[in-house]
Amino acid sequence: MRRLGFRTLLALLLLSALVLATAKAASAEYRVLVVQSFRVGPYEAAVSGFETACECRVDRFVLSERKGERLADAVRRARPDAVLTVGREALAAAADIRRIPVFYAMVLDPFAEGQDRPNLFGVRMNVSSEAQLEVLSSALPGARRVGVLYDPDRSGDFLLDARKASARRGLGLVETPLQGPAGVPEGLRKMIGDIRAFWLLPDLSVITGETVRHIILTCLTSGVPVIAFSDKYLE
Numbered sequence: 244m245r246r247l248g249f250r251t252l253l254a255l256l257l258l259s260a261l262v263l264a265t266a267k268a269a270s271a272e273y274r275v276l277v278v279q280s281f282r283v284g285p286y287e288a289a290v291s292g293f294e295t296a297c298e299c300r301v302d303r304f305v306l307s308e309r310k311g312e313r314l315a316d317a318v319r320r321a322r323p324d325a326v327l328t329v330g331r332e333a334l335a336a337a338a339d340i341r342r343i344p345v346f347y348a349m350v351l352d353p354f355a356e357g358q359d360r361p362n363l364f365g366v367r368m369n370v371s372s373e374a375q376l377e378v379l380s381s382a383l384p385g386a387r388r389v390g391v392l393y394d395p396d397r398s399g400d401f402l403l404d405a406r407k408a409s410a411r412r413g414l415g416l417v418e419t420p421l422q423g424p425a426g427v428p429e430g431l432r433k434m435i436g437d438i439r440a441f442w443l444l445p446d447l448s449v450i451t452g453e454t455v456r457h458i459i460l461t462c463l464t465s466g467v468p469v470i471a472f473s474d475k476y477l478e
Contacts, residue, residue, distance in 0.1 A: 272299065272300055273297070273298075273299035273300065273324050273325070274299065274300045274302070274321065274322065274323045274324050275293075275297065275299050275300070275301050275302070275323055275324065275325050275326070275327055276301075276302050276303075276304060276317065276318060276321045276323040276325075276326045276327070277290055277293070277301055277302065277303045277304065277326075277327045277328075277329065278304045278306065278314060278326055278327070278328045278329070278333040278336060278337055279303060279304070279305045279306065279328075279329045279330060279333055280305075280306055280307065280329065280330025280331065280332035280333045281305065281306065281307035281308075281330070281332075282305060282307070282308075284478060285349060285478075286329045286330055286349055289329055289348050289349055290303070290329055293327060293348075299324075302321045302323070304317045306332055306333060306336060314336045314337065315339065315340075318340065323343065324343060324344075325343055325344040325345070325346060326340055326343065326344070326345045326346070327346045327347075327348065328345060328346065328347045328348070328350075328365075329347075329348050329349050330349050330350065331350050331351070333347075334347045334350050334353055340362075341360070341362060342362075343362065344362050344363075344364060345362055345363050345364070346363075346364050346365050347363070347364075347365035347366075348365060348366055349368065350365065350367065350368065351367075351368050351445045351446075351447055351450070353365065353367065368445055368472065369445065370472050371404070372401060372404045372405035372408045372409075373404075373408045375442070375470065375472060376405070376408050376409060376412055376414065377412075378470065379414075379440060379442065379470045380412050380414070382468075382470075383439070383440050383468055383470075385439065386414075386439035386440035386468065387413065387414055387415060387439060388414075388415045388417055388437060388438050388439050388440075389409065389414055389415070389416055389417065389438060389439070389440045389441070389442050389470075390416075390417045390419075390431070390434045390435070390437075390438035390440070390441045390442065390467075391405070391416050391417065391418050391419070391441075391442050391444060392419050392421055392426075392427060392430050392431065392444070392446075392449045392458075393418070393419075393420060393421065393444055393446050393448070393449060394420070394421055394422065394423070394446055394447075394448030394449065395420050396448075397446050397447060397448055398444055398446045398448075401444065402416075402418065416442075417434045417437055417438050419431075419433065419434060421448055421449060422448070423448055424448060424449065424450075424451045424453070424454045427449060427454040427457060427458065428454075428457055431457070431458060431461055432461075435461060435462070435465050435467060436465075438467060439467065439468075440467060440468045440469070440470060441458065441462050441467050441468070441469045441470070442470050443455075443458065443469055443470065443471045443472065444472070445472050
């Protein structure tokens, strides 16, 4: 039920912004081009929820299945009123679309990618530190020392809130600041024997395909549970 609620809320938020941005009559048929990075469970769920709640015509363009085909050509053919991008690669592919609204979903931090422009709207994958630590405390009541890898430039403000939230719950954060993904293996190695859980933050300096695999394998081998912020990383 929680997943259905999130997908429906996402669709309603995007649809509301679409109505405001296009300023069309309620009776008009909206045309939305969904640009999807690739087919994976969380992305499919987001698109399915949007299609269910949005009373509009939806065309889909999956980047991984349209090699060699330009998104600009697909936009000209579909002539959509708006574009919904699902995933980081999809948002990057739509960077040159300026004349119609572009919405994003399933993107960690669109503004860190330089995607800050007047026609860009969306739902960021931000879950409050309080909510994440509530789940951690409930699932792992004995985990009193929690490891965190982060880039101060990207996640400094989030860590300020996280420290306050963890103190309220009697948790100790074992923090290692990083300047890029290259520091992840050494940072994790130094803390792994001193933590009882690892908290995976939505920080692009930490999260890459390679570093996530390394973090999960290292933690599993060491018997350290991982708290993630998205079903994608859980799967």
